[in-house]
Amino acid sequence: MKKNNKGKKFRIVRGEKLLYSLLFLLAVAVPISNVFTKALLSESNIEVEQLKNKIATQENLNESLSMQINELASLDKIQEVAKESGLSYNYDNLKIVNNNR
DSSP states (O other): OOOOOTTOOOOOOHHHHHHHHHHHHHHHHHHHHHHHHHHHHHHHHHHHHHHHHHHHHHHHHHHHHHHHHHHHTSHHHHHHHHHHTTOOOOGGGOOOOOOOO
């Protein structure tokens, strides 16, 4: 014997409604959160690259200034500035101090 199911309606119980609602929320929330986290990651990567560029620029500037300091502190440059100022280099007044440890 075959039962006639045409007149029966499917009833969704309260627990199933809750389950379907949670599944729907997860299906919507997971992609949205994924896009949000990737956007944050991208923004952080951009900031990191900008900081790396600033660091590289500052390192180049520091290296340039260090070379300029070494150039200005050389004995030849000191003697040149002393001559321009009218000072003389008197070798008789030099005393050599040895620091033997």
